[in-house]
Amino acid sequence: MSTLHPSRAAVGGHHTITAAALLATYMQSVNISVPNAALPHIQATLSMANDEVGWVFSSYIAASAVSMSITQWLAARYGRRTIYQTALAIFALGLVLDTLATTSIQFVLARIVQGAASGPFAPLSLAILLEVTPAARHARMSLAWTVCSLLGISTGPAIGGWLAEYYGWPSIFYFSLPMVAFIFPTMRSLLSEKRAERSKPFxxxxxxxxxxxxxxxxxxxxxxxxxxxxxxxxxxxxxxxxxxxxxxxxxxxxxxxxxFLRTVLFRDRNLILSTVISFALGFVLLPTLALTSPMLEELLNYPVDTTGYMTIPRGMALVGALVLTSLVPAQVDYRPFLLGGMALVVYANWLMLGYSPAMDWRPVVEAGFLQGAGLGMLLPTLARAAFGTLDTKLRPEGSALISLSRLYGSTIGIAVVQLFFYANTQAMHIALAKHLTPLRVAANTVGSIGKPGLAALNGMVTRQAATIAVIDQFEILMFAMLVVMPLVFFLRRPRPSG
Structure with a gap:
């Protein structure tokens, strides 16, 4: 790599560029989940069908995964500062396009633009953070980078719900513009340009x-x-x-x-098994949010801001468990922590099977807290399992593989739960409605039933069917984690390290 001019970050902007890189990481992840609690407002404004809701998340994640895969090549060929600033400019354009959308198709296309631009933020930010930080603090800085990413996903629903309730849903995208306004000039003035003398073919x-x-x-x-x-x-x-x-x-x-992912990666057993488990982790991480918020808003009639607040304990448990697990000495066997994290996730999803229209907020907060703690244990432990036996030269590509598996796990998970939710809702509606024969209805009503009464009765049946269908999807998420639990026993023990 050749430096075009001396690193001005090292002269006086170390803390500023660190803050900008961490903020970019947070911004990338918060925009995954920030529309979550605001979905009722977005659906109503854009006439978005229920089966299109999943694209609000999956379009952003899938586009981000594709651009993330090519980030290192782009940075080597055109320069990391150029790519970073270009991505920020396109990301800001995507934010504005989100607010200008008048149809669901326009909104999804804007989310694709936004997601594609966000892909370079995480890998380039981590590389910058490690460059401006002494080697002795690399582990701590990597932890801070991971915490910022998870904080974004965890706080997104609460921020989006509050903004949408009091300032309208477009404000959830304006929220990120001040961050872009800080990061762009910081990277322009403090980040040194680097590109490879000869970029490798991609x-x-x-x-x-x-x-x-x-x-x-x-x-x-x-x-x-x-x-x-x-x-x-x-x-x-x-x-x-x-x-x-x-x-x-x-x-x-x-x-x-x-x-673009070298075959030598697939010869490491721990990396491959960790990739499969990471896919299952992604399958649970975001689909749970995609199911819980609509359930609270549409079936239990919670306001969108309250729905967002109820995700905060899950995020706090996730970040807290991640930090505590990261402090475990490297010499300690990580496999019990993997099993413990998986057991917590399974137990939390089992508690979700007890949800009902008669419950209050407590079961949702309790199950979310336990699931967040389990996921927080899994994330750092999976990294130790994946890289404990991997050649250090392959770690950047191994990290990309793990990240891609988690992202694609989330997109496929959202698609699967949305698919089975609507299919099960229809099936349960038919099963419940067939018992509403004229004689049964007449036995429980006084007088004749008009069209308003029939509409109300149909609404009750639909509500019950949707509640059962949501609970069934939590069962799918529970089994997704149960299926991969036995893989832990095939992981190699960690190598002794100094």
Whole structure:
């Protein structure tokens, strides 16, 4: 790497550039979940169908995952400061486009722009933080970077709910503009430009085929129910694109030497098992939020700001458990902590199976707190498991693989729970409504039932069916973690380290 001018960060801006990099990490993650509690307002304004809600999250995450994969190549070729500033400018454009959207399609496209621009923030911010920090403090700085990322996801619903309730839902995106206004000039004035003398060729074919496979699968899961699956030409096209994309990617991996994720990574057992577990962790992390907020707002009639506040204990437990687990000495076997974290997540999801329309806020807060504690234990322990046996030269690529698996786990998880939620709601509505025969209704009512009464009765049935369907999705999330628990016993013991 060649430096175009001396690092001005080292002269006097160390603390400022550290704050900017951490703030960018927070901004990237908070925008994943900030629309969560505000969804009723967004749906009402944009006439967004229920089965389109998942795209509010998955479009941002999927676009971020794709751009994150190519960040290091872009930074090496065009310069990290150039890429960072370009990403910030496009991200600000995406924020403005979010607020200007008048249809659900426009809003999703704006979220794609915003997500694609956010992809470089996390990897470049971490690289900058490690560069301006002495080697002895790298572990502490990496922990701070992780905490900022999780704080963003955890505080997003509370911030979004409060802003949407009192200032309108566009304000949840204006919230990030002052952060962009601070980060952009800071990076421009303090960050030294670096690019490689000779940038390595990037495996665009591998990235494109893998992305086509994932996006085709995502769209099939998101839109299949509405289009009656393979009765629609679109579903066939999406399924065909997914199969072709994954087929070409597998053939490409087996027949070429260099890939955007090197094959040598897949020879490390701990890394592969940790990647699978990380996928399951992502499958639980965001889909729980995607289910809980609509349940509280639409079925239990909580205001959107209160819904956001009820996610705070989960976030506090997640960050607190992560920090405490990170303090465990490296010589201690990490596998009991993995099992403990998984057990907490499973138990929390089991408690969610007891949700009912008659409950108050306490069961939601209790289950969320326990799930957050379990996820907080898993995140640092998974990193130790993944990198404990991996060559240090491969750690940047291994970290990218773990991050991608968690991101794609979240997008697929959101698609799966949304799919089964609406399918189960319809099935339960039919099952409950078939018992409402004229004789049964007449036996419990006085006088005849008019259209308003029938509409109210149908609303009650729909409400009960949706409640049962939501609870069923928490069961899916519970089993997703149960399935990967046995993998812990196949992890190698950590190497002794100095």
């Amino acid at each position: 495996d665009f074919f591998g990235l494109v085929t893998f992305s086509v496979g994932m996006i085709g699968l995502q769209m099939l899961l998101d839109r299949g129910e509405r289009l009656e699956w393979f009765a629609s030409t679109e579903s066939w096209v999406e399924a065909g694109a997914s199969v072709l994309g994954f087929y070409l990617f597998i053939v490409h991996v087996l027949t070429t030497r260099e890939h």
